[in-house]
Amino acid sequence: MEGEPTSSSQPQAKKPRRSSSSLDSGLSLSSTLSMETTWTVSDIAKAAHLLTVLPRPLRFEDEEEMRRVYSIIYDVFRYKSVLNQALIQTAFFLKYPQFQKQPCLVSLLFYDLYKRRFLPRENHDEPLRAQLFEEAGLQEAETCLWDVRVKLAASLSRLRIKNKALSLSKLLPPHLRDSHVAALDELPVAAWINTFKIDMDEVTHLLEKAGLKRLDSKELKPDALSYVLDDWCPKLIKSHPTHRSDLAQSALVKRNLIVLQDRAFCFGPAVMCKIVHDLDLAGRLVQTHVVSPRTTAYLANILSDNEKIKTLIAFGAGQRKEEYDAYLRMLGVTNTEVRAESFLDVPSDSCLLESVVGVLATPPNTYSGVRDPVDLACSRGGDLSMLEVLTEVEDWRMKRIDAILEEERQTLRLAMSRPQIQAVLYETHSIVPAENNEMVNRMVNEMNRRAHEKHAEELGKTVLASQKEEGLETADENVVAPSDSVASIENIYMREPERPKFTEADVTVPSCDVFEIRFLPGLFLQEDIHVTMEEEGCYLAYLRRKEVVRLNAKYMINIAASRGLFGGETGGSKEAKKSQSGRPQRKKPDLQRQTSGTPLLIRPTSRRVEMERIAAPTQASISRRATGPGKISSGNFQQGTWSSTICQRHQNHFQHEFTPVVGINPKMVAQIRRQDARKWWREAARHIIVFGFNFELDQNSVDRYMRPRLKLSRTKPYYKVPLRVNVASIQFDDPNKFL
Template sequence: MEKHSVKQSAGALYLESARILKRIEKKLGCAKGLIYGSKFGDKRKLYAIIYEVLKYREVINEIIVQSRLMAYEKIEWHLAQVLVYDLCFGRGIRCGGKLKFIIIRQRDRLRSALDRIMSCRQAVRKEDLASSSSIMASGIPRYVRVNTLKMTKVKAIERFIANGFQYIPSDLVYNAGTVDITKLREKIFTSDIHIENLLVLPPKSDLHDNEMYLNGEVVLQDKASCIPAFTLNPPPQSCIIDACAAPGNKTSHLASIIGNVGKIYAFDISPNRIKTMRELLDKAGVTCVDLKRRNFLNVNVMEYEDVEYILLDPSCSGSGIVDRGDINAESKKLCNANKNRLQSLADFQLKALKQALSFPSVKKVVYSTCSMNVEENEEVVEAALKVFGNKYKLIPVLEDWPYRGMSGYAHWKFMFRSSPKTSTTGFFVALFSRITDQQTKLNTFFKRKASFHRSLLENYDSNTKRKRKKIKRFLRFKRKNISSDKEA
């Protein structure tokens, strides 16, 4: 396992950021997972600088090339990206020693390259040089989920108002089910119209230093990411599995829904992610979760025969995420260039979904991804229904939502899709509900009844009256049979 510094100095921050950027470029993980798995203590600073470097990565690379920085100095490329960002777009070089000396020595060349690029692109502000995916993300509100294990929504609203925010009714902000971002001016906030206990703030609201966030009373979680737990909606005292649980926001959301009354088994195979998830859940006041360092695909379903609800949000291409700088674009390029990788992901997702649907007592299974690819979404769901269609049916997710699945698939109207058009990141959700034995009997009964009626019409003759009596006797027998089964 790679060893890296856990110090909190600016130099350590730069080195750890460069290490993670290198791993992202090599497709060894996504930014969020690598940051949560890092041993660097201040995740907020680490996330902030990596996100900003990714946001400006294209122009940073151009600055490095035009200034010939690598020809003049012996410095690793990704470390150069971090240092150039802080010099040209950030707060200035915050470390001392050799790294600072290198950048100060090349400062004039680097800033001249930035000026030439801005002039060439006719950019008025540095912000105009940001990647298109980051510009798209700037139009998505900051969603804040109130952690009801520690605070009520009313109390959270009061605290935001005390911090200088102004609350306005939802109907002044929402239009046809989506947020009108122009109504969310600075310090204006409202409640979401779909998700209970979700607040909507202006896009650039920075709450990382907010006391409620630091205490775990509120969670910074995109609306689309809240949909899976909200859709599953298990009652208190339920037994639940979060199959691919890290980093743990959906797990803590499930815990708040059941009020810590019940049991949640949260699975992940990475020890670092398990450790990070434990810290997050402790901060949120979650006490009903049993963390399992296991591969969900290898779980014996009979070990968990009391489980009734499963949330499955497996690894995916991440092509729906727009708030991670160029990662979204890189993911799309990778999937377009490497169909084998996309197929490999889809195969894994289908195996995981089949595993979830195999638990003997499960009533509901939510399948979700942060991908926009039909191979990982509609095709996985339809393939699972071909195997389990006699046991499960799809239930519509948020019926008043303006966007459904991709048309052309048999069950597309039952599926949920979101994107920046809906003022969220890109997400896909499907809800499977078990068909009960009683429903199966009734379905069989009505099919037979319809068959007899068709037969009656097709074979109309002088003996019709006698045939009708036979049908009536059969129907009375079936009703009595189903009624007695129901009472038993």
């Protein structure tokens, strides 16, 4: 994976000294590296390789070196606006126009000069520095900046005096100041155990061997000689901030036995797995956007303990799909499928989401609540664009908010419109209310309103305009509403003046079609339903259907029983079904579903196609119209009037029907045949709606080999005269047998 720590081929500069008392695990607790961010000339050279117009491929020796390099770049991006003002005031680019196309490299060296207090470098690394800077293209810019160092220092001083700032950091926005960045040093170091490669007991043994003692109480904060397992996120350990450098350079991290990960990006996967376990869902899970491959790997890691969830599908990898696949293989992940396409680009008739029961919605957001931007960039494989986004000023961030909000709306709308999806966990790392509470409430109200309109359309009613437009936006016609009825989405907006008006209270919507906002399971005790964890830099909202439908054996049996497939009527006694005359009333066959919110065995589009096939004229019906009622009598079968392509089965039945039988009225026989035909069509339609024509269109329904056969019984005429039946039943053979 590009940007991941591996061996480096460049000359190595002198690095911070490490203790020689490292254990076999590669973890040392006596490192002399201070918590203050420091870097070497090698780190500056590698940062220059990344900041060129065409970034060059780069490898890091370990996680700590990667973090140091990206920390330099993050600081350069933070101070870029102030440094550019000083460069403009001193006319640096006018004096040295050759650097106008490489402003980032100039800012990198300028920031390093400022942090050195405009003093010269140490001479003991001069040969190595000259070689590294020459390879990175920094030697000339270094010399030019040193020549005008006095003017640059004076320009920065004037900026501080003009803005009454005690330090240069006071000229930055509040979220980019040094005080905010320095607070990161006080955060505990979080890492999750990769159980694909090692057991938790083995990691505990290695940490104890390195001198770290596990604290039993999860409420205690770890000190310099201890660690603790996180109480919310499974397989996550927290240690003292002084262990960051040692862990990053340890063999546990280099061998991917543990993975460093910001705790804020572990909440979503942990809560999603808890939801799936509590609801007892079985199928596949979807992550709408790959925030970072480490987050996806952590979700796959804890999902591997749930045998009912077979696969995790992660969308939005784009051009980095192969890179993410390689990283997941390196971690040993086997239950994840990374997709390059966007979640919003999945066609409505795609089979990719058929067995998906839960969605972790992680759309792009402003990331204004992220506490450790460097860790996020490193976890994304070294994403410089993420650092640029996180160091934007407010004006530029507000210009992007409209596009961000629209993608968040589309993501939630698509996730909640799939009838088989029972739970959606919405995750952002923003402090903007429009992305959090307001977005969730708005989309839940919109999707529930659509459900009312859908069921009103099935009842032949029209929604009141005031009810439809109150506080909600116009729905997107390309998104399928959370319903499985035969009516298409275009019918929602059709207006028929003869339909009666209604309000939402007049229409009963099944609970499985209605979403509600729920408490996060087993983690939080706050009164608020969707919890904002501003101090953790994470926002989570749990959206679930009021009635959860589980596609298990019990559900299939209940559906079959409700449709009378086991014989007999469902519900009520025989006496209650009798009319006033004492004769039992036959229940009208119900060809539509009882509740449209439960998942269909076949799709509505397939049902319409199959109904058209059923209603299409057959050879027998065409032949009847061609011959006419007066052309064939009951005692004289005129062979010459029939077409040469007549159905032989119908011809045999027709000959048998009009064979003279003593004591039977031909009109009575014809009436019985018409009754049988109507019964056959009714039974065939019910059978096809439930089980479908093709096995490939009905993979998730009842076992294909256990479906009942379609019985075609004939009504016997009076006087008990037997009639010959050519076909007694229809057996749907397995098409694979003939391949």
